[in-house]
Amino acid sequence: MPESQAEEIKEAEAKPFLEPAEKETTTPEKPRKRRRLKVAHPERCIGCLSCMFACSRTRTGTVSLQNSAIKIQTQGGIEGDFRVVVCRACADAPCARACPTGAMKKRPDGSVVFHKDICIGCGSCEKACLVGAVTMGKEKKPIKCIHCGACVEFCPHGVLELEEVSASGG
Amino acid sequence: MLRKVLYIDLSKEESWALERQELFEKWMGGTGVGIRLLQEECPAGIDPLSPKAPIIFSIGPLNGIFPMATKTVATFKSPLTGELGESYAGGRLSLALRFAGHEAVVIRGQAKQPSYISINDSAVLIKDATSIWGIDAQTTGVILRDRESGVGRRSIIRIGPAGETGVRYAGVVVDTYRHFGRLGLGAVFGSKKLKAMVISGTETIDVPDVKRYKEIYNRLYKTTVQTDVMEKYHDIGTSVNISTLNWLKGLPTKNFLLSSFSEGEKISGEYFAKNQLFRRLSCAGCPIGCVHIAALKTAFSNHHEFEVRKVSYDYEPIYSLGSNLGVGSADGVLQLIDVCERLGLDVMSAGGVLSWATEALEKGLITNKETLDVTLRWNDVDGYTRALENIVRAPNEFYGALARGVDYAAKKYGGMEYAMTLGGNEVSGYHTGPASIVGQLVGVRHSHLDNAGYAVDQKAIKKTMDAEMMVDEIIKEDNSRGVFNSLVGCLFARGVYTEENIIDSLGAVGIVKSRDDLQELGKSIFEEKYKFKVQEGFDLSRARIPQRFYETVSSAGVVTPETVEEMLRLYRKKRGWI
Numbered sequence: 001m002p003e004s005q006a007e008e009i010k011e012a013e014a015k016p017f018l019e020p021a022e023k024e025t026t027t028p029e030k031p032r033k034r035r036r037l038k039v040a041h042p043e044r045c046i047g048c049l050s051c052m053f054a055c056s057r058t059r060t061g062t063v064s065l066q067n068s069a070i071k072i073q074t075q076g077g078i079e080g081d082f083r084v085v086v087c088r089a090c091a092d093a094p095c096a097r098a099c100p101t102g103a104m105k106k107r108p109d110g111s112v113v114f115h116k117d118i119c120i121g122c123g124s125c126e127k128a129c130l131v132g133a134v135t136m137g138k139e140k141k142p143i144k145c146i147h148c149g150a151c152v153e154f155c156p157h158g159v160l161e162l163e164e165v166s167a168s169g170g
Numbered sequence: 171m172l173r174k175v176l177y178i179d180l181s182k183e184e185s186w187a188l189e190r191q192e193l194f195e196k197w198m199g200g201t202g203v204g205i206r207l208l209q210e211e212c213p214a215g216i217d218p219l220s221p222k223a224p225i226i227f228s229i230g231p232l233n234g235i236f237p238m239a240t241k242t243v244a245t246f247k248s249p250l251t252g253e254l255g256e257s258y259a260g261g262r263l264s265l266a267l268r269f270a271g272h273e274a275v276v277i278r279g280q281a282k283q284p285s286y287i288s289i290n291d292s293a294v295l296i297k298d299a300t301s302i303w304g305i306d307a308q309t310t311g312v313i314l315r316d317r318e319s320g321v322g323r324r325s326i327i328r329i330g331p332a333g334e335t336g337v338r339y340a341g342v343v344v345d346t347y348r349h350f351g352r353l354g355l356g357a358v359f360g361s362k363k364l365k366a367m368v369i370s371g372t373e374t375i376d377v378p379d380v381k382r383y384k385e386i387y388n389r390l391y392k393t394t395v396q397t398d399v400m401e402k403y404h405d406i407g408t409s410v411n412i413s414t415l416n417w418l419k420g421l422p423t424k425n426f427l428l429s430s431f432s433e434g435e436k437i438s439g440e441y442f443a444k445n446q447l448f449r450r451l452s453c454a455g456c457p458i459g460c461v462h463i464a465a466l467k468t469a470f471s472n473h474h475e476f477e478v479r480k481v482s483y484d485y486e487p488i489y490s491l492g493s494n495l496g497v498g499s500a501d502g503v504l505q506l507i508d509v510c511e512r513l514g515l516d517v518m519s520a521g522g523v524l525s526w527a528t529e530a531l532e533k534g535l536i537t538n539k540e541t542l543d544v545t546l547r548w549n550d551v552d553g554y555t556r557a558l559e560n561i562v563r564a565p566n567e568f569y570g571a572l573a574r575g576v577d578y579a580a581k582k583y584g585g586m587e588y589a590m591t592l593g594g595n596e597v598s599g600y601h602t603g604p605a606s607i608v609g610q611l612v613g614v615r616h617s618h619l620d621n622a623g624y625a626v627d628q629k630a631i632k633k634t635m636d637a638e639m640m641v642d643e644i645i646k647e648d649n650s651r652g653v654f655n656s657l658v659g660c661l662f663a664r665g666v667y668t669e670e671n672i673i674d675s676l677g678a679v680g681i682v683k684s685r686d687d688l689q690e691l692g693k694s695i696f697e698e699k700y701k702f703k704v705q706e707g708f709d710l711s712r713a714r715i716p717q718r719f720y721e722t723v724s725s726a727g728v729v730t731p732e733t734v735e736e737m738l739r740l741y742r743k744k745r746g747w748i
Contacts, residue, residue, distance in 0.1 A: 046459035048452035049265075050237070050391070056374075057384060063235050063375035065269065065323050073322045077315055078261075078451055079346050079480055138374070156395050156457035 033164045034109040036089040037070075037147050040161040045082040047072060051151035051160065058150035067137060069145035070160075084159060087133040087145035095144070098128035104144070110165070114144045173199075175207070176272040178287060178294060180362055181221060181279030185294040187272065194273065198691060199230030200658035201256065203274055204245035205698045208254075211276060214705050218247040218255070218354075219336060219361035221280035227267070228275075230657040233455075234268030235375060235383075236675050237391050238663035240453040242267060242344075243655060248353040248615075249361075250338040250519065250575050251594035253706040254699055255353040256615040259327075260453035260660060261345035263369065266325035270371030277362065286328075286366040288318060291373065299365040306330050306512040307343040310366060320370025328366035329356045330514025332562045336360050337573045339519035339596070343511065347451065347461050347482040351516040352617060353595065378680045386678045390666055395457050399665045403460040404450070408485035409439030412493070418631070420602040420624075420725035423493045424548055425525035426590055426718045429601045429725070433498025437488055446500055449480075453660070460662060466504040481508045489599025490521025495528065496548030505551055509558050519575060522596025523561070524554055526576045526589055535584045540568035587717035592616050593708065603627035603726030605640045607719055608737045612644065612710060614652075614699040619661055621647035627726055637733065641740045649692035656695065710742065 049065070049072055056067035071085040093112045096104045103119035106112050121140035128134075137143045149162040173194040178185040197203045204226050211224035225246050232239035242263045248255030267273065270291055277287075281296065284303035288295045302310050307330035314326050325345055332340035333356030340356025341349045350356075359365070377383040394400055402410060415421040416434035423431040435441060446464035453461070466479045481504045491497060491506040510517045528546045530536050538545075544560065545553040557572075564570040571579040576596055580589035590597050592607065593616030600606045602624045609623020610616050618624055621644045630640060651661070659667055667675075669685060676683050683691075720731055742748045 046450055046452040046457075047454070048457050048459065049454045050457050053455065057380075057387065061377075061380035061383075063377065064373075065265075066372050067374060071322070077311060077326075077346055138372070154391065154457075156459070 033166055034089070034111045035147050035149065035162050036165050037086045037145060037149070037152070038161045038163045039084045039086055039159065041157075041159050042082065042084045044157040045072065045084055045159045046157055047074070047078055047082050048156065050154045050156060054150045054154035055145075058148065059146065067143060069133070069143050070151045071132070071135070085132050086151075086160070087129075087147070088131060089145075089147060089165070094128040094130075095125035095134050095142075098124040100124060104142070111147065112144070113146075114142065116141055173273050174271060175274040175276060176289070176294065177276045177278065178296070179278045180281040180285065180296065180364065183296050185296075187292065190274075194231075197695070198653070198656040199233075199273055200228050200241075200656035201243045201245070201652060202656040202691065202695045203230075204228045204243050204256070205254075205695060205702065207274060207276055208245045208247075209698065209702060211278070212247055212702075216247065218249040218252065219357060221278075221362065223247050223358065223361075225277040225355070225358055225362070225364075226274065227263075227277075228658075229264045229267050229273050230659075231679050231681055232657045232659065232675055233264040235377070235679060236387060236455075237394060238456045238458070238666065239657055239659045240264055240456050241655075241658040241660055243658055244342070244350045244355050246353075246355055246358050247706065248594075249336070249357045250354040251616065251708075253594075253703045253708045254615055255355065255358070256699075257341075257350040257352045257355050258619075258655070258658070258661075259342070259344040259348050259350045260456075261325060261348035262323070262454040263325040263327060263344055263348075264658065265454040266320075266323065266369040266371060268371070268375070269323065269373045270369050271373050277364070279362065281363040284363050284365055286314070286364065286368065289367070289369040289371075290319065291371045302365055303334060304331060307514040308346065308512055311343070311346055314366055314368055318368045318370075320368075323372075324368060324370030326366060326368050328514075329359045329364075330512055332514040333357055333360040334365075335562055335564065335573070337515060337562055338575050338578075339516040339523075340514050341516040343514060347463070348453065349516070351518065353615060354516075356514050356516075377678060379678065383678045386671075386674050390671060390675065391457065393666050393671075394663070400458050400662065403662045404458045406439040406443050407460055407462045407483075409442055409462070409483060409488055411485045412438045412488055413440060415600070415602070415725070416493075418602070418628075418725040419723055420600055420627075421493050422489060422590075422597075422599055422601050424496045425494060425529045425588055426601060426716075426722050427529070427588075429722050431493040431496075431498070433496075434493065436498050437492045437500055437503055439485075439488075442483060442488075442500055446504070451482075456660060456663075458662065464500070464504055466501060466508065468501075468505075479504075479508050481511070483507060486599055487517040487521075490518045490525075490596075491554075494521055494525045494599070495554060497551060497554075498549055499551075502549070502551040506554055506558070509555050513558060513562050515558065515562070518598060519596040520558060520561070522576050522590055523572050523579070524557060526580065526585065527557070527572060529588055530580075530583060530585045533585065536568065540566070540583075542566060542569075586714075590716055590718060592715070593713060598624075600624035600627070601719070601722060601724045603630065603724050604637075604729050604733045604737055605630065605644060607715060607729065607734055608641070608741065609644050609647075611713055611715065611738070612741055613648070614696065614703070619651075621645075621651065627724075631725060637737045638740055641737050641744060644741065645744060648696055649689065652692040652695035652699075653688050656691070710738070710747070
């Protein structure tokens, strides 16, 4: 390996990846702008699924396609176009409205958080989301995007972006 | 992670899974496990197209878990060479096998009627494929996509008509654009009346130490996307080599009569990238996107009506169906690649067969009577298209001979001195010097990727290397690739997977290996493969080297038989065979 390349690798390794846990700090008293995942350039997707692996790895510590909240779907195999399915972080979120127990709960900043312990696994949230961004996992609990941006970090082609929106923004 | 082998018996219509922990512990996975299972399953001297000859698919401990560990290896007895058959494919197959929970699949027997196998996690079904028998490989994929579940996480592998009729170099198409191309796995599928296999799964893998896993994953991922280690593959792609080798006089042209092509610029990677490339794709789990897709637009009337086909291209198909057939147009090359895709032929052997036949016709060894009036002439794309279709249908003895490969045809009609095979396999697109010839001849599957002799030649241009140094490099690659192919990583990523990175990533999935362990494993895998080769009749000391290699100037000048003989002698000596 040439020296310049070795240095480049070293430099890249020093750059930390986004640590989602640390960035999830919002207090009810002071609603700040929320972050939202955006599919900026779906046509640039090469179907590598790195985003899906990043999602399940970061959120659940597993290697899995099922545990991923972001979904790369094929339409007519890889000859067709890829469809990138992500949570749109709706301002008036149907998943939260549909939830009978308040497990999918809207916060003052407009984001929706999921509380696993009070979820009864009825699947209403999955049905309410037209986009298909909420899916039921193996334990009959929904898999929901937290807009942490891990997938953005691992997309090699700039398909995904993280944007800031105001609490009312939809 | 349970390490299981799935057995499917097509004759008995049964399947069962066996935990084979010790097999995987000792032989790692991928090609290491593949060769051992072949030894267990394949009776000595068996006809490769008999129901008793097995098909084995295997993946390794890193597949689906780390980036660029994206390949699956198929191990079988080759109907082309009559000895070790080994072929690698990417796409989504290794991921699908991982999540279905099968690290290896053994297919035995022969189905009563055309069939396909559907694997959904632990559920295995053998289904009727009568209505899709005879349908091209591409359409077969379209039909099965609608029939089977698992969209977005499954893999569909299938043969075209070439596999069904038993062309000895028929391949298996994987998820469109990827292939088990070499050495005739498609014909083995056909002999078992097996049209396709659909695999999907929903397993989740837990790693022993999540923090460590993330650390190693990030390291590998970042090395790949943030440095230029992989530049060659995600810019112009492997086809960048057309210009380079053309300039270096290493690009086989017109059946190796020449080593540079006057029309090379028109089929160069740069030309494709500028004029026809419209999309790039990836295998699942690889951020590179090396799969280059070109649009082939052909008018079918004078009223601006067009057929548009999406064709993937790489260096080897452009050599074998381009320069080596004197085809000097990108459209022509794409047309021929597309024909091979639909018929389900290995592009490299198909091109090799056509280039031998073109020269044999030119020299009068065969006539229009044999070719059924198909003009096999350099650059005649329509003629070549018709010849490929005839090879699959085999309407006469001549095309039947072509369907068995160059060696067979040349033994029958003559022209052995320009029958460009090594170890019975049509050669790859490198006339770079002696190491490429020796590398393919000694390689376990007679592929340029066994030990990259062509890369040794290219190194030798820059710095003087004697025969012994070149042989040492070949042996080193022979062995280390056995390890990497057990993982099963993509060889394009071999620069990222340094020995240290291999040890660390194995550690992250709970497999502890030292440098010495890996080197020992590489050597053992090589030896096991040679045991099988020798058992099936391969004899390196008597292997044929086509005279043409010594007549056409290479990148390293004219190669002499003495140099090659000396390297082979050293190779045998260092392997302890003499």
